[in-house]
Amino acid sequence: MIAVLALLAGVVLGIYLDPTVPAALQPYLPIAVVAALDAVFGGVRAKLDRIFDDKQFVVSFISNVLVAGLIVYLGDQLGVGGQLSTGVVVVLGVRIFGNVAAIRRHLFRA
Amino acid sequence: MSAPEPGQRPGRVYAPDFLTELFRNPLDPGYADAAARRERSPAPQGWRGTSARAVAVVVLAAVGFLFAVAYRETVADEPSRSQARAGLVAQIQQREAETDQLSVRADRLREEVGRQRDAALSGSQAARLRNLEAGTGLGRVRGDGVVVRLTDAAPKDEDAVTGDSEVGPDKVLYSDLQKVANDLWASGAEAVAINGQRLTATSTIRSAGAAILVDFRPVTSPYEVTAIGPGPMRDRFEESRSAYLMRRVAKIAGLSFQVRDAEDLTLPAATEPRLRYAEPSVSPSPSPSGSGADRSSSPGPTGSGTSSRPSGGVR
Numbered sequence: 076m077i078a079v080l081a082l083l084a085g086v087v088l089g090i091y092l093d094p095t096v097p098a099a100l101q102p103y104l105p106i107a108v109v110a111a112l113d114a115v116f117g118g119v120r121a122k123l124d125r126i127f128d129d130k131q132f133v134v135s136f137i138s139n140v141l142v143a144g145l146i147v148y149l150g151d152q153l154g155v156g157g158q159l160s161t162g163v164v165v166v167l168g169v170r171i172f173g174n175v176a177a178i179r180r181h182l183f184r185a
Numbered sequence: 186m187s188a189p190e191p192g193q194r195p196g197r198v199y200a201p202d203f204l205t206e207l208f209r210n211p212l213d214p215g216y217a218d219a220a221a222r223r224e225r226s227p228a229p230q231g232w233r234g235t236s237a238r239a240v241a242v243v244v245l246a247a248v249g250f251l252f253a254v255a256y257r258e259t260v261a262d263e264p265s266r267s268q269a270r271a272g273l274v275a276q277i278q279q280r281e282a283e284t285d286q287l288s289v290r291a292d293r294l295r296e297e298v299g300r301q302r303d304a305a306l307s308g309s310q311a312a313r314l315r316n317l318e319a320g321t322g323l324g325r326v327r328g329d330g331v332v333v334r335l336t337d338a339a340p341k342d343e344d345a346v347t348g349d350s351e352v353g354p355d356k357v358l359y360s361d362l363q364k365v366a367n368d369l370w371a372s373g374a375e376a377v378a379i380n381g382q383r384l385t386a387t388s389t390i391r392s393a394g395a396a397i398l399v400d401f402r403p404v405t406s407p408y409e410v411t412a413i414g415p416g417p418m419r420d421r422f423e424e425s426r427s428a429y430l431m432r433r434v435a436k437i438a439g440l441s442f443q444v445r446d447a448e449d450l451t452l453p454a455a456t457e458p459r460l461r462y463a464e465p466s467v468s469p470s471p472s473p474s475g476s477g478a479d480r481s482s483s484p485g486p487t488g489s490g491t492s493s494r495p496s497g498g499v500r
Binding site for chain 1: 207208210217220237241243244245247253257
Protein backbone atom coordinates (compact mmCIF):
# COMPACT_ATOMS: atom_id res chain seq x y z
CA MET A 76 0.00 0.00 0.00
CA ILE A 77 2.74 2.40 0.96
CA ALA A 78 4.59 1.35 -2.17
CA VAL A 79 1.66 2.26 -4.42
CA LEU A 80 1.27 5.57 -2.63
CA ALA A 81 4.97 6.29 -3.05
CA LEU A 82 4.75 5.49 -6.75
CA LEU A 83 1.74 7.80 -7.16
CA ALA A 84 3.50 10.50 -5.17
CA GLY A 85 6.46 10.24 -7.53
CA VAL A 86 4.18 10.54 -10.56
CA VAL A 87 2.42 13.56 -9.08
CA LEU A 88 5.76 15.10 -8.21
CA GLY A 89 7.01 14.57 -11.74
CA ILE A 90 3.93 16.19 -13.24
CA TYR A 91 3.91 19.00 -10.72
CA LEU A 92 7.58 19.89 -10.91
CA ASP A 93 7.77 19.35 -14.67
CA PRO A 94 11.55 19.15 -14.81
CA THR A 95 13.32 19.57 -18.11
CA VAL A 96 15.64 16.73 -18.97
CA PRO A 97 19.02 17.93 -20.19
CA ALA A 98 19.61 17.02 -23.80
CA ALA A 99 22.63 14.90 -22.92
CA LEU A 100 20.48 12.63 -20.75
CA GLN A 101 17.55 12.31 -23.11
CA PRO A 102 18.70 9.16 -24.92
CA TYR A 103 18.93 7.38 -21.58
CA LEU A 104 15.42 8.19 -20.49
CA PRO A 105 13.51 5.46 -22.36
CA ILE A 106 16.00 2.79 -21.38
CA ALA A 107 15.89 3.97 -17.76
CA VAL A 108 12.12 3.65 -17.85
CA VAL A 109 12.36 0.10 -19.13
CA ALA A 110 14.91 -0.74 -16.43
CA ALA A 111 12.69 0.80 -13.78
CA LEU A 112 9.71 -1.17 -15.07
CA ASP A 113 11.75 -4.32 -14.77
CA ALA A 114 12.67 -3.51 -11.17
CA VAL A 115 9.07 -2.66 -10.29
CA PHE A 116 7.61 -5.81 -11.79
CA GLY A 117 10.35 -7.87 -10.19
CA GLY A 118 9.49 -6.30 -6.86
CA VAL A 119 5.78 -6.92 -7.27
CA ARG A 120 6.41 -10.53 -8.15
CA ALA A 121 8.74 -10.97 -5.21
CA LYS A 122 6.09 -9.46 -2.96
CA LEU A 123 3.55 -11.96 -4.24
CA ASP A 124 6.08 -14.76 -3.82
CA ARG A 125 6.52 -13.46 -0.28
CA ILE A 126 10.23 -13.04 -0.73
CA PHE A 127 10.29 -9.28 -1.22
CA ASP A 128 13.32 -7.59 0.17
CA ASP A 129 13.73 -3.86 0.40
CA LYS A 130 17.46 -3.83 -0.03
CA GLN A 131 17.29 -6.18 -2.99
CA PHE A 132 14.68 -3.97 -4.65
CA VAL A 133 16.68 -0.79 -4.16
CA VAL A 134 19.88 -2.36 -5.39
CA SER A 135 18.21 -3.98 -8.39
CA PHE A 136 16.58 -0.72 -9.42
CA ILE A 137 19.72 1.35 -9.15
CA SER A 138 21.95 -1.21 -10.81
CA ASN A 139 19.40 -1.83 -13.59
CA VAL A 140 19.18 1.84 -14.44
CA LEU A 141 22.93 2.36 -14.19
CA VAL A 142 23.83 -0.70 -16.26
CA ALA A 143 21.22 0.10 -18.86
CA GLY A 144 22.48 3.66 -19.10
CA LEU A 145 26.05 2.44 -19.30
CA ILE A 146 25.22 0.08 -22.13
CA VAL A 147 23.49 2.82 -24.09
CA TYR A 148 26.47 5.06 -23.50
CA LEU A 149 28.85 2.32 -24.61
CA GLY A 150 26.77 1.72 -27.72
CA ASP A 151 26.96 5.40 -28.53
CA GLN A 152 30.70 5.50 -28.04
CA LEU A 153 31.32 2.33 -30.03
CA GLY A 154 29.23 3.59 -32.87
CA VAL A 155 26.79 0.70 -32.87
CA GLY A 156 24.04 3.19 -32.16
CA GLY A 157 20.78 1.72 -31.01
CA GLN A 158 21.72 -1.94 -31.32
CA LEU A 159 23.09 -2.31 -27.83
CA SER A 160 20.07 -0.62 -26.35
CA THR A 161 17.96 -3.02 -28.38
CA GLY A 162 19.73 -5.78 -26.51
CA VAL A 163 18.89 -4.12 -23.22
CA VAL A 164 15.27 -3.70 -24.19
CA VAL A 165 15.01 -7.35 -25.28
CA VAL A 166 16.54 -8.71 -22.08
CA LEU A 167 14.55 -6.46 -19.80
CA GLY A 168 11.44 -7.01 -21.88
CA VAL A 169 11.75 -10.77 -21.50
CA ARG A 170 12.18 -10.37 -17.78
CA ILE A 171 9.22 -8.04 -17.50
CA PHE A 172 7.14 -10.48 -19.50
CA GLY A 173 8.13 -13.42 -17.34
CA ASN A 174 7.51 -11.53 -14.12
CA VAL A 175 4.14 -10.27 -15.30
CA ALA A 176 3.22 -13.83 -16.23
CA ALA A 177 4.18 -14.93 -12.70
CA ILE A 178 2.14 -12.07 -11.22
CA ARG A 179 -0.78 -13.10 -13.37
CA ARG A 180 -0.51 -16.68 -12.13
CA HIS A 181 -0.51 -15.39 -8.57
CA LEU A 182 -3.51 -13.13 -9.02
CA PHE A 183 -5.73 -15.21 -11.24
CA ARG A 184 -4.33 -18.69 -10.69
CA ALA A 185 -4.20 -19.10 -14.42
CA MET B 186 23.67 -16.96 -12.15
CA SER B 187 22.02 -19.46 -9.89
CA ALA B 188 22.91 -23.10 -9.54
CA PRO B 189 21.09 -25.70 -11.65
CA GLU B 190 17.68 -26.55 -10.38
CA PRO B 191 17.37 -29.54 -8.11
CA GLY B 192 14.82 -31.25 -10.40
CA GLN B 193 17.43 -31.92 -13.02
CA ARG B 194 18.73 -35.41 -13.55
CA PRO B 195 22.08 -35.95 -11.95
CA GLY B 196 25.02 -36.48 -14.21
CA ARG B 197 23.64 -34.42 -17.02
CA VAL B 198 24.03 -31.01 -15.56
CA TYR B 199 24.52 -28.33 -18.12
CA ALA B 200 24.96 -24.82 -16.97
CA PRO B 201 21.94 -23.13 -18.50
CA ASP B 202 22.94 -20.45 -20.86
CA PHE B 203 21.94 -16.90 -20.14
CA LEU B 204 18.85 -16.74 -22.33
CA THR B 205 17.45 -20.05 -21.11
CA GLU B 206 17.96 -18.92 -17.55
CA LEU B 207 16.33 -15.63 -18.42
CA PHE B 208 13.24 -17.26 -19.83
CA ARG B 209 12.98 -19.86 -17.09
CA ASN B 210 13.53 -17.62 -14.15
CA PRO B 211 12.96 -13.96 -14.86
CA LEU B 212 13.03 -12.92 -11.22
CA ASP B 213 16.24 -11.50 -9.89
CA PRO B 214 17.88 -14.41 -8.03
CA GLY B 215 18.78 -11.88 -5.37
CA TYR B 216 15.26 -12.05 -3.97
CA ALA B 217 15.53 -15.78 -3.38
CA ASP B 218 18.96 -15.33 -1.83
CA ALA B 219 17.65 -12.63 0.47
CA ALA B 220 14.74 -14.83 1.48
CA ALA B 221 17.12 -17.69 2.21
CA ARG B 222 19.25 -15.38 4.29
CA ARG B 223 16.21 -14.31 6.25
CA GLU B 224 15.40 -17.96 6.89
CA ARG B 225 18.78 -18.41 8.46
CA SER B 226 18.86 -15.21 10.45
CA PRO B 227 15.78 -13.20 11.32
CA ALA B 228 15.17 -10.00 9.41
CA PRO B 229 16.82 -6.96 10.85
CA GLN B 230 14.44 -5.16 13.07
CA GLY B 231 14.34 -1.63 14.32
CA TRP B 232 16.50 1.01 12.79
CA ARG B 233 18.01 -1.03 9.96
CA GLY B 234 14.75 -2.52 8.82
CA THR B 235 13.01 0.83 8.83
CA SER B 236 15.73 2.60 6.94
CA ALA B 237 15.73 -0.09 4.25
CA ARG B 238 11.99 0.30 3.93
CA ALA B 239 12.29 4.06 3.72
CA VAL B 240 14.90 3.81 1.01
CA ALA B 241 12.66 1.44 -0.95
CA VAL B 242 9.79 3.90 -0.68
CA VAL B 243 12.03 6.71 -1.88
CA VAL B 244 13.17 4.58 -4.81
CA LEU B 245 9.57 3.83 -5.70
CA ALA B 246 8.81 7.52 -5.66
CA ALA B 247 11.83 8.02 -7.90
CA VAL B 248 10.45 5.38 -10.28
CA GLY B 249 7.12 7.17 -10.44
CA PHE B 250 8.95 10.43 -11.00
CA LEU B 251 10.89 8.82 -13.82
CA PHE B 252 7.71 7.53 -15.45
CA ALA B 253 6.08 10.92 -15.29
CA VAL B 254 9.14 12.69 -16.66
CA ALA B 255 9.55 10.20 -19.49
CA TYR B 256 5.89 10.46 -20.35
CA ARG B 257 5.99 14.21 -20.44
CA GLU B 258 9.15 14.14 -22.47
CA THR B 259 7.61 11.84 -25.07
CA VAL B 260 4.44 13.88 -25.25
CA ALA B 261 6.43 17.08 -25.56
CA ASP B 262 8.47 15.60 -28.38
CA GLU B 263 5.46 14.84 -30.52
CA PRO B 264 4.24 18.36 -31.33
CA SER B 265 7.76 19.51 -32.09
CA ARG B 266 8.04 16.74 -34.64
CA SER B 267 4.78 17.58 -36.35
CA GLN B 268 5.61 21.25 -36.04
CA ALA B 269 8.84 20.69 -37.90
CA ARG B 270 6.96 18.84 -40.58
CA ALA B 271 4.30 21.51 -40.89
CA GLY B 272 7.05 24.12 -41.03
CA LEU B 273 8.74 22.31 -43.88
CA VAL B 274 5.46 21.98 -45.76
CA ALA B 275 4.80 25.68 -45.29
CA GLN B 276 8.29 26.48 -46.51
CA ILE B 277 7.78 24.38 -49.62
CA GLN B 278 4.50 26.10 -50.36
CA GLN B 279 5.98 29.50 -49.75
CA ARG B 280 8.93 28.80 -52.03
CA GLU B 281 6.58 27.48 -54.70
CA ALA B 282 4.50 30.62 -54.47
CA GLU B 283 7.66 32.68 -54.71
CA THR B 284 8.77 30.74 -57.74
CA ASP B 285 5.39 31.27 -59.36
CA GLN B 286 5.55 34.97 -58.65
CA LEU B 287 9.04 35.24 -60.01
CA SER B 288 8.21 33.29 -63.13
CA VAL B 289 5.15 35.46 -63.70
CA ARG B 290 7.41 38.46 -63.36
CA ALA B 291 9.93 36.91 -65.70
CA ASP B 292 7.19 36.28 -68.22
CA ARG B 293 6.06 39.88 -67.96
CA LEU B 294 9.57 41.16 -68.38
CA ARG B 295 10.15 38.83 -71.28
CA GLU B 296 7.03 40.12 -72.96
CA GLU B 297 8.25 43.63 -72.42
CA VAL B 298 11.64 42.74 -73.83
CA GLY B 299 9.88 41.24 -76.83
CA ARG B 300 7.83 44.38 -77.30
CA GLN B 301 10.86 46.59 -77.06
CA ARG B 302 12.72 44.39 -79.47
CA ASP B 303 9.82 44.44 -81.89
CA ALA B 304 9.83 48.20 -81.73
CA ALA B 305 13.54 48.32 -82.35
CA LEU B 306 13.56 45.84 -85.18
CA SER B 307 12.19 46.10 -88.62
CA GLY B 308 8.89 44.35 -89.30
CA SER B 309 10.17 41.31 -91.10
CA GLN B 310 12.96 40.67 -88.64
CA ALA B 311 10.59 40.98 -85.71
CA ALA B 312 8.15 38.59 -87.30
CA ARG B 313 10.88 36.10 -87.94
CA LEU B 314 12.08 36.37 -84.37
CA ARG B 315 8.56 35.84 -83.08
CA ASN B 316 8.20 32.78 -85.23
CA LEU B 317 11.43 31.38 -83.96
CA GLU B 318 10.41 32.04 -80.39
CA ALA B 319 7.07 30.39 -80.94
CA GLY B 320 8.71 27.41 -82.53
CA THR B 321 11.25 26.95 -79.80
CA GLY B 322 8.75 27.34 -77.02
CA LEU B 323 9.90 30.71 -75.78
CA GLY B 324 6.85 32.52 -77.04
CA ARG B 325 3.19 32.13 -76.31
CA VAL B 326 1.34 30.43 -79.14
CA ARG B 327 -2.25 29.80 -80.04
CA GLY B 328 -3.93 27.59 -82.53
CA ASP B 329 -6.00 24.45 -83.00
CA GLY B 330 -4.81 21.09 -81.90
CA VAL B 331 -5.53 18.16 -79.66
CA VAL B 332 -5.74 17.59 -75.96
CA VAL B 333 -4.64 14.23 -74.62
CA ARG B 334 -5.97 13.60 -71.16
CA LEU B 335 -4.47 10.95 -68.91
CA THR B 336 -5.87 10.29 -65.47
CA ASP B 337 -4.72 8.01 -62.70
CA ALA B 338 -7.05 5.16 -61.93
CA ALA B 339 -9.30 5.56 -58.93
CA PRO B 340 -7.41 4.48 -55.85
CA LYS B 341 -7.94 0.86 -55.02
CA ASP B 342 -8.90 -0.27 -51.57
CA GLU B 343 -5.90 0.01 -49.39
CA ASP B 344 -4.19 -3.11 -48.30
CA ALA B 345 -5.66 -3.66 -44.87
CA VAL B 346 -2.41 -4.94 -43.42
CA THR B 347 0.23 -2.70 -44.90
CA GLY B 348 -1.92 0.28 -45.77
CA ASP B 349 -0.23 0.22 -49.12
CA SER B 350 -2.37 1.65 -51.85
CA GLU B 351 0.33 1.84 -54.48
CA VAL B 352 0.02 -1.70 -55.63
CA GLY B 353 -0.27 -2.27 -59.33
CA PRO B 354 0.23 -0.01 -62.30
CA ASP B 355 -2.80 2.16 -61.73
CA LYS B 356 -0.92 5.42 -62.08
CA VAL B 357 0.20 7.37 -65.07
CA LEU B 358 3.95 7.05 -65.26
CA TYR B 359 6.38 9.72 -66.31
CA SER B 360 7.34 7.51 -69.23
CA ASP B 361 3.73 7.56 -70.43
CA LEU B 362 3.85 11.33 -70.56
CA GLN B 363 7.21 11.17 -72.29
CA LYS B 364 5.92 8.78 -74.93
CA VAL B 365 2.76 10.77 -75.51
CA ALA B 366 4.72 14.01 -75.85
CA ASN B 367 7.24 12.43 -78.18
CA ASP B 368 4.54 10.93 -80.37
CA LEU B 369 2.75 14.26 -80.48
CA TRP B 370 5.96 15.86 -81.73
CA ALA B 371 6.32 13.03 -84.20
CA SER B 372 2.76 13.54 -85.37
CA GLY B 373 3.58 17.07 -86.37
CA ALA B 374 2.84 19.09 -83.26
CA GLU B 375 4.46 22.48 -83.26
CA ALA B 376 3.93 23.24 -79.60
CA VAL B 377 3.30 20.89 -76.71
CA ALA B 378 2.47 21.61 -73.09
CA ILE B 379 1.77 19.36 -70.15
CA ASN B 380 -0.63 20.83 -67.60
CA GLY B 381 0.29 24.26 -68.83
CA GLN B 382 4.03 23.62 -68.79
CA ARG B 383 5.35 24.30 -72.23
CA LEU B 384 7.84 21.79 -73.52
CA THR B 385 10.97 22.91 -75.27
CA ALA B 386 13.86 21.04 -76.74
CA THR B 387 15.50 20.83 -73.33
CA SER B 388 12.44 20.02 -71.27
CA THR B 389 12.58 17.09 -68.94
CA ILE B 390 9.78 14.76 -67.90
CA ARG B 391 10.99 12.78 -64.99
CA SER B 392 9.76 11.04 -61.91
CA ALA B 393 10.88 11.91 -58.43
CA GLY B 394 9.44 9.46 -55.98
CA ALA B 395 5.71 9.42 -56.51
CA ALA B 396 5.64 12.75 -58.30
CA ILE B 397 6.16 13.57 -61.95
CA LEU B 398 8.27 16.60 -62.68
CA VAL B 399 8.05 18.52 -65.91
CA ASP B 400 10.99 20.89 -66.07
CA PHE B 401 11.42 20.38 -62.32
CA ARG B 402 7.90 21.54 -61.60
CA PRO B 403 5.55 18.92 -60.19
CA VAL B 404 2.46 18.02 -62.18
CA THR B 405 -0.38 15.89 -60.91
CA SER B 406 -3.21 13.85 -62.30
CA PRO B 407 -5.22 14.58 -64.43
CA TYR B 408 -2.48 15.21 -66.92
CA GLU B 409 -3.45 17.22 -69.98
CA VAL B 410 -0.99 17.12 -72.81
CA THR B 411 -1.96 19.92 -75.13
CA ALA B 412 -0.52 20.13 -78.61
CA ILE B 413 -0.98 22.58 -81.43
CA GLY B 414 -0.42 21.19 -84.84
CA PRO B 415 -1.85 20.45 -88.26
CA GLY B 416 -5.24 18.88 -88.85
CA PRO B 417 -4.13 15.31 -89.45
CA MET B 418 -2.06 15.34 -86.28
CA ARG B 419 -4.82 13.72 -84.29
CA ASP B 420 -5.20 10.82 -86.68
CA ARG B 421 -1.48 10.32 -86.80
CA PHE B 422 -1.26 10.40 -83.04
CA GLU B 423 -4.15 7.98 -82.64
CA GLU B 424 -2.22 5.52 -84.75
CA SER B 425 0.99 6.04 -82.87
CA ARG B 426 2.60 3.52 -80.63
CA SER B 427 2.00 5.44 -77.42
CA ALA B 428 -1.69 5.96 -78.14
CA TYR B 429 -2.04 2.24 -78.79
CA LEU B 430 -0.11 1.44 -75.62
CA MET B 431 -2.08 3.87 -73.48
CA ARG B 432 -5.39 2.57 -74.78
CA ARG B 433 -4.30 -0.93 -73.81
CA VAL B 434 -3.07 0.22 -70.42
CA ALA B 435 -6.26 2.17 -69.87
CA LYS B 436 -8.34 -0.89 -70.63
CA ILE B 437 -6.31 -3.16 -68.36
CA ALA B 438 -5.37 -0.91 -65.47
CA GLY B 439 -8.32 1.43 -65.30
CA LEU B 440 -6.53 4.62 -66.15
CA SER B 441 -8.34 6.99 -68.38
CA PHE B 442 -6.90 8.06 -71.70
CA GLN B 443 -8.77 10.43 -73.96
CA VAL B 444 -7.82 12.32 -77.06
CA ARG B 445 -9.98 15.15 -78.25
CA ASP B 446 -9.74 17.94 -80.75
CA ALA B 447 -9.58 21.42 -79.35
CA GLU B 448 -9.83 24.74 -81.03
CA ASP B 449 -8.07 27.94 -80.23
CA LEU B 450 -5.68 26.59 -77.66
CA THR B 451 -3.25 28.96 -76.06
CA LEU B 452 0.03 27.52 -74.85
CA PRO B 453 2.14 29.59 -72.52
CA ALA B 454 5.76 30.35 -73.12
CA ALA B 455 8.28 28.09 -71.53
CA THR B 456 10.59 29.48 -68.95
CA GLU B 457 13.86 30.72 -70.28
CA PRO B 458 16.26 27.83 -70.53
CA ARG B 459 19.23 28.07 -68.26
CA LEU B 460 22.34 27.72 -70.32
CA ARG B 461 25.04 25.93 -68.43
CA TYR B 462 27.66 25.27 -71.03
CA ALA B 463 26.72 27.26 -74.09
CA GLU B 464 26.92 30.99 -74.19
CA PRO B 465 25.00 33.13 -76.61
CA SER B 466 27.52 34.44 -79.05
CA VAL B 467 25.33 36.78 -81.00
CA SER B 468 24.61 40.40 -80.72
CA PRO B 469 21.22 41.55 -79.42
CA SER B 470 20.13 42.11 -83.02
CA PRO B 471 19.48 38.71 -84.47
CA SER B 472 20.29 38.30 -88.07
CA PRO B 473 18.28 35.73 -89.95
CA SER B 474 21.04 33.87 -91.66
CA GLY B 475 23.63 33.20 -89.08
CA SER B 476 25.19 35.61 -86.68
CA GLY B 477 28.74 34.82 -87.55
CA ALA B 478 28.91 37.82 -89.79
CA ASP B 479 27.79 40.48 -87.39
CA ARG B 480 29.42 38.97 -84.35
CA SER B 481 32.67 40.63 -85.21
CA SER B 482 31.06 44.03 -85.23
CA SER B 483 29.18 43.67 -81.99
CA PRO B 484 30.38 43.70 -78.43
CA GLY B 485 28.68 40.44 -77.64
CA PRO B 486 29.86 38.13 -74.93
CA THR B 487 33.03 36.39 -75.87
CA GLY B 488 32.06 32.80 -76.16
CA SER B 489 33.44 30.06 -78.29
CA GLY B 490 31.64 31.73 -81.12
CA THR B 491 30.88 28.59 -82.99
CA SER B 492 27.16 28.92 -82.79
CA SER B 493 25.66 30.12 -85.99
CA ARG B 494 22.07 30.02 -84.81
CA PRO B 495 20.02 33.12 -84.21
CA SER B 496 19.44 34.15 -80.62
CA GLY B 497 15.90 32.86 -80.60
CA GLY B 498 17.17 29.44 -81.33
CA VAL B 499 20.06 29.28 -78.95
CA ARG B 500 19.18 26.75 -76.36
